[in-house]
Amino acid sequence: MSDVDLPTKCPICRRKVPVPPVGSTREQRGMYPFCGDRCRLVDLGRWLDGAYQIPVKDTDDDEERESSVDPT
Helix, strand or coil: CCHHHCCEECCCCCCEECCCCCCCCHHHHCCCCCCCHHHHHHHHHHHHHCCCCCCCCCCHHHHHHHHHCCCC
16 A cells, blocks of 8 residues: 555544545545545634744845835
8 A cells, every 4th residue: 555545634633534546636636635624614714814824034134125115
């Protein structure tokens, strides 16, 4: 059995989710990687609420640009 055949876990509730075959259509993939619509919507809500963030390292250039912007 290859790694592709192994089930993965839903990122929200950790239930096992079967991995769709390579080249499958959107309808065949269903809610993957989520177990269902509820977990998919919970994840979307977390993104919209800002719970997931991509870390950004501020640089000196960013501070110079902010100070040079005219607020009026």
